[in-house]
Amino acid sequence: MTEQHYPAGPAMVKIDGTKVRAIREQKGLTQLYVATVVEVTTDTVSRWENKRYPTIKKENGLRLAEALEVELSEILDAAAGVASTENDASESADQTHPSQDGNSAEGIFATDPWYHRPGHLSIFVVIAALVGGVWAALHYLSPEASISETTVTRVVSPHFIPGKPLPVFLKIANPSPEAVSIILKEEVPDDSTFTAAFPSSSGIIAGTVKWLTKVTGSELFYYTITTDPSFNGTLSFAGSVRGSNGSQPAEILGDVSTRTSLHHWADIDGDNRISDEEILRVYDLVANETPSALDLDLLEEMWLGEGYQWQPEQRQFSILP
Template sequence: MMETNDRADKLSAASVAIDGTRIRTVREAKRLTQLYVANVVGVTTDTISRWENNRYPSIKRENAQKLADALEVPLVDILREETTVPEDEAGADLPPPSPRLTKLLILFGLAALLLLLMVVILARTPSSAPKAVRWLPRYAAPGEVIPVQIKVARLPGDPFGFILKEKLPDGMRLVSSVPPNSAAEPAGSSLKWLVPGGGSPVTISYSMRTPAPFAQGKDVKVKGEIVLHGGDANRTEEVGGGSEVRIGPYHWADANGDGSIDDDEIMPAYYVCDEMKGLGLEWKIIEAIWSGKGYRWDPKTGYTVLK
């Protein structure tokens, strides 16, 4: 009974949904050409082809009936089982979205655009800035050369270069550096190095000198930063590690300022001198102090080794 009612509903609809596969199957089974069917229905062969390929989801019931007559089958045999289209809905356009839906679509579009911009920025900005750590001695004497090393760790394959800047304490001047200082005034107190991109660690070594007439017992401070260039964005990171040196009657290799260089201090001093060859460090004096019983420093005569 229900099936009979469904068929009646389909037949009473102004437009009906046809099943192209069924139409083709019936036509070929009866050995009818598309031209013959088109002439009977009063349409072109292209229209018949589109119907058979389900290009039209629904057609007028009148044309569907003519098609069924041409195929010599009941109309219901060429209709889709699940679909009928009422007259007032046939060919109707979808209603426009509601204002609320329109607002949500706009917000979604803006969020997607913002996400895309963030992805672009992150892609062009380094995920992690290089980490720079400074080493410098805790003590140094006026007029003597003071070694400084900055080691920079970078991520493997980092494509971004960086600028290292160092500001020496007032009165101090650069002696030499490896690599060479890029600043306009090589002997000035403002130092710069331009380092290209790459993932390998970088070591920048330089030596500075305190003026001979310098207040002893005073702590002086070195400041530095890394300026990282990544696409359109710049990032600045402060150089970590040691930053202060106490000026007094000490050798820089005397790490605890006790007037001697012991076994615990000689090896670090050796490595520093080896890595900073050509920067004005005097290894022979360090070795002599280590071999002796200590040292004294005098502003006029410098270091005297105690035997």
């Protein structure tokens, strides 16, 4: 498969819309999700799948393949391969054999360029400055540009009890006053099972929890996982966040691992009691939400008591009065 380049335009590829739709549906992806990753509209994705626009920019083809989590070659039209934009034959002929009567654009510019005429150069400079200023304002002040400043920090306890739900918190900080569209992905650790997410995720595919949403200011996402009760070891975390401005995915910051123990996940220092600081830390995270998966009632009972102990045989906590 060869690729040709023409000065008239960017490289293009011819995709197979039937393959695109089949892969998307097989992986449970929505057209909205694909459109957001590729940075086009859902109507455009629909036209691609219905073969109304089979030839697209190679750049969009690569993004489409990324959204579908396949190689570009897997969605190309097998008979077409890679194509490239080419001007209309008559336009190409005009460019290759310019008019010799002096009326062509090249002839006019060569004999009397407008920017050589008195006063026109200063006008050109002013216009260029205005255009540059507008572009800079749109580029740096638009809500989409703020994704480069949007950060996601993972907060997870240093330890957990195998077989019991473990919450993984994702703190999103968006300094822009405007809403920013993001795709948040979090890989479910090996040896663990995804059980719930808040807010509801856009789906879990190949062991990755995904959210497609808009965020304003500071927000909290979380999900819970469990392991087999017999599991003994460490879980490792990884994830990324991506905005709609074409930037590369940014790594999620914060905690990256947790290990098995006999202590409640909220008991950060592992002293078998829930201190004021520890319960306040949890409430600061969940704010006004009351996620049922976290069992905050049990946590409050532990805090009110003198301590707690984990009973492995009964697989439950006993609270010291």
